[in-house]
Amino acid sequence: MASITIRNLDEAAKRALRERAARNGRSMEEEARLLLAADAGLAPGPDADTGTGQRNAAVRGDSGPDGLAGFAGAGKTVLLILCGGVAAYKSLDLIRRLRERGVTVRCVMTAAARQFVTEMAVGAICGGTVFHDLWDRQAEHDIGHIRLAREADLIVIAPATADFLAKMANGLADDLASAVLLAARRPVLAAPAMNPAMWANPATQRNVRRLADDGVHFVGPERGEMAESGEAGLGRMAEPMAIVARVGALLDTRPRPLSGRKALVTSGPTHEPIDPVRYIANRSSGRQGHAIAAALAELGAEVTLVSGPVGIADPSGVTAVHVETARQMQAAAEAALPVDLAVMVAAVADWRTADSAECKIKKQPGGEPPMLRMTENPDILHGIGHHPARPALVVGFAAETNDVIDNAKAKLARKGADWIVANDVSAEGGAMGGVRNTVHLVSTEGVEDWPDLPKDEVARRLARRVAEWFARREKA
Ligand code: CTP
Numbered sequence: 001m002a003s004i005t006i007r008n009l010d011e012a013a014k015r016a017l018r019e020r021a022a023r024n025g026r027s028m029e030e031e032a033r034l035l036l037a038a039d040a041g042l043a044p045g046p047d048a049d050t051g052t053g054q055r056n057a058a059v060r061g062d063s064g065p066d067g068l069a070g071f072a073g074a075g076k077t078v079l080l081i082l083c084g085g086v087a088a089y090k091s092l093d094l095i096r097r098l099r100e101r102g103v104t105v106r107c108v109m110t111a112a113a114r115q116f117v118t119e120m121a122v123g124a125i126c127g128g129t130v131f132h133d134l135w136d137r138q139a140e141h142d143i144g145h146i147r148l149a150r151e152a153d154l155i156v157i158a159p160a161t162a163d164f165l166a167k168m169a170n171g172l173a174d175d176l177a178s179a180v181l182l183a184a185r186r187p188v189l190a191a192p193a194m195n196p197a198m199w200a201n202p203a204t205q206r207n208v209r210r211l212a213d214d215g216v217h218f219v220g221p222e223r224g225e226m227a228e229s230g231e232a233g234l235g236r237m238a239e240p241m242a243i244v245a246r247v248g249a250l251l252d253t254r255p256r257p258l259s260g261r262k263a264l265v266t267s268g269p270t271h272e273p274i275d276p277v278r279y280i281a282n283r284s285s286g287r288q289g290h291a292i293a294a295a296l297a298e299l300g301a302e303v304t305l306v307s308g309p310v311g312i313a314d315p316s317g318v319t320a321v322h323v324e325t326a327r328q329m330q331a332a333a334e335a336a337l338p339v340d341l342a343v344m345v346a347a348v349a350d351w352r353t354a355d356s357a358e359c360k361i362k363k364q365p366g367g368e369p370p371m372l373r374m375t376e377n378p379d380i381l382h383g384i385g386h387h388p389a390r391p392a393l394v395v396g397f398a399a400e401t402n403d404v405i406d407n408a409k410a411k412l413a414r415k416g417a418d419w420i421v422a423n424d425v426s427a428e429g430g431a432m433g434g435v436r437n438t439v440h441l442v443s444t445e446g447v448e449d450w451p452d453l454p455k456d457e458v459a460r461r462l463a464r465r466v467a468e469w470f471a472r473r474e475k476a
Contacts (some may be wrong), residue, residue, distance in 0.1 A: 006032060018100070028100075038305040039076065072252035074102030079152035081177045084112020087159040087193035087237035092117065094158060094240040095125045098247065106152065108132065110164065110177045134176040145176055149184040154250055157181075159193035159237045162204050168216070169207035187250050189217045191243050195226060196233025220247040234311070240314045246316075249298050256300025257467035263301040264391070265293040265318075266346035266380065268308035270326045274372065275357035282347050283433045286310030288397075289345030291459035293318045296343070301462050304336040308346055326352065326377035333380055337387065341466060343395040344381040344417075347432070352377055385416025393469060395419045395462075398442075401426040408442040419443045421462065441465070 006014065006028050018033075048434050078098060082091050095105050105126045114132065123130045131148060149155070157164065157177075164177070168190075173179040181188065190211070198204055199221060205334060212218065220238030225231070238246075267289020271279040286307055293305040294315035303318040306329055314320035322334045326348045333342075351374040361370050382394045398408040398415040403426065408422035420442045425432045437458050441448040450461065 019238045045333045047218045050241065050294040071101035071103075072248045072254065073098070073154075075105040076153040076251050077106065077151060078247060079106050079108065079148060079155045079180065080126070081108045081110070081155065081157045081160075081164075081178070081180070082117070083110050083157065083159055083161040083164045084115055085159040085161050085193045085237070086116060086408075088113055088116040089095070090237055090240055091158050092121060092125050094156075094243055095122070097240050097244045099125075100125070101244065101248075103247070106131070108148065108177050108180055110175060112161070132176055134179055141396065145179045146183045149180045149186070151188055152184075154247060155181065155184050155186055156191070156243065156247060157188070158191035158243055160190040162192075162194045162201070162207075165190065165192065165204065165207045165211065169210045169214075170264055175366075187217060189216075189219060189236050189243075189246055189250060191219050192221045192235075193237030194221070194235050196231065196235040199235040212316070217246065217250060218313070219243050221313070223312070234313070245298075246387075248356040249317075256298075257465070257471065258296060259300035261301045261341060261470065263293075263296045263303045264306070264339045264342040264384075265289055265296065265303060266306045266329060266333055266334045266344045267293065269347050270308045270329055270349045270377075271324045272326065272349045272352035272377070273324075274353050274358065275361045277360050280349055282349065282353070284308070284310075284347035285433045285465060286312055286433065287439060288431075288458065289343075290315050292343050292345055292462060295456075295459040295463035296341075296466065298460075298469050301341070304339070306332040306336065306346070308348075325349075326380065328376045330380045330383060332382060334387070337384075337391070338389045339391050340389045340470070341393045341395070342384050343399050343462070343466075344384065347399060348380055349377055351375065352456040376380045379415065383414045390416075391471070393418050393466065395466075398422040399425040399432065405440060405442065405447055408440065412442055412444070414448075421458075 006017065009017065013365070017031055020031050025420050050467050080091065080095065082088050095107070098105050105127060107126045107130045107131045109122060109130055111132070119130045119132065134145060139431055167178050169183055171182060173182040179325055192199065192208070196203070208218070219242060220236070221234055221237055222236045223232070223234045224236040226233070226235060268286035269282045269284040271281050273279050289440055290305065290310070290312055293303050294317070297303045297315065297317040305314065305318045305320045307314070307320060308329060309324060321336075323329045324330050329346060329348060353410070354373040354375040381394070383395075384390065385394050395416045396411060396419070398404070398411045400407045400422060404424050406420050408420045412420045422440045423431045423437055431437045435455055436452055437455050438452045439450050439458055441450065450458065453461070
């Protein structure tokens with residue numbers, strides 16, 4: 001059976017295929033397969049409106065700012081540092097994805113990285129020399145580590161291991177990769193990848209905080225299964241397309257639609273103490289609120305994220321304030337005012353115990369279980385919606401298990417919000433704690449039903465709607 005290699009097509013055919021694929025939100029291979037099948041009368045053809053093209057494009061962002069056409073990083077140079085981790089195999093795909101978007105990728109490998117992927121494979125995919133030796137006279141003569149650092153528009157470290165993050169945080173420079181970083185004056189983006197225990201280790205977390213204070217950007221890590229151990233947890237390297245999206249955002253020097261706007265986002269649950277060891281909580285994961293904070297930041301907003309206790313990392317590019325209780329969340333949210341926009345996504349506990357015990361409540365042998373007397377928590381959204389420094393646009397969420405739209409409309413009026421994003425949080429809806437969401441955007445202008453989408457995509461759509469709202473307001 002003959003096979004076709006897209007790399008071997010002539011340049012004009014390759015360009016045409018690339019443009020078609022980008023338009024339809026598919027890979028070039030997929031586009032070629034569909035074209036051939038259509039030509040043989042086996043399929044409706046790549047241009048047929050099956051809806052999938054648009055859906056894929058929406059999910060992968062190929063027609064958006066991270067897509068092939070109009071990628072913000074096109075024409076720029078990324079210096080990619082590969083460290084030693086199983087995830088290094090994903091960096092090969094990352095190089096490919098960046099190059100097909102017009103980015104020049106120069107690669108530096110640590111000694112450990114060369115244990116996981118070969119210099120030959122990295123060199124073939126990046127289409128150039130791979131640098132690894134600080135003491136290589138020829139390489140130092142040709143380009144040198146100072147120039148390597150200075151000639152890049154952005155430095156990406158993927159995978160960034162715990163060891164390398166520790167070196168970076170302490171300014172060590174005993175190999176080419178760390179020396180390059182110390183000499184760098186360009187933005188740095190790290191995609192950590194390591195075992196969950198290593199990520200959670202206080203030493204790693206201390207290093208990550210120090211690096212974030214130094215201005216290093218982070219993408220991931222994500223939660224999932226570890227390739228090497230079969231364990232699961234937070235530590236997997238972000239997917240190549242998520243890294244590409246961050247690269248695009250960091251290299252984008254065009255003014256962004258929310259540049260100059262300040263936003264407040266609340267996210268996650270609150271924990272209301274019963275005694276020093278017990279608390280009342282809910283199933284909120286913080287995924288939707290965090291994704292909205294990240295999406296607003298990507299459009300240029302200066303975001304303060306007030307988050308209850310969650311198991312996910314702070315999105316980079318936002319100022320995160322961590323709280324536990326509803327009253328702490330209210331204080332932090334009001335301290336963030338004035339802002340142009342507030343999006344209140346947190347699943348705030350409606351009640352707390354009227355008097356939380358100072359000591360652990362003990363079981364009384366043969367006694368009655370304790371009675372908890374509850375009192376109402378402040379309504380943070382209501383407070384922001386009626387505040388003297390009320391933001392120009394106030395967006396609330398409505399978590400409903402029944403009569404979703406009617407309840408959301410009632411909340412819109414009651415809480416002083418401009419929009420309510422209503423979602424079904426019944427067990428069948430699966431929104432709370434899950435990764436997808438089906439929402440309805442309720443405003444005084446009407447109700448819009450959005451399709452079932454990943455939470456990241458709900459966030460991007462909402463951020464775009466917010467940007468449009470501010471653009472319209474400016475024109476009026
Ligand atoms: N909210 C808030 N402070 C509270 C309760 C809710 O800021 N104490 C906000 C949420 O962040 C969300 C909106 O109000 O934006 C609606 O939250 P939801 O839990 O759906 O409604 P409740 O006001 O709690 O009403 P109910 O539980 O009766 O549906």
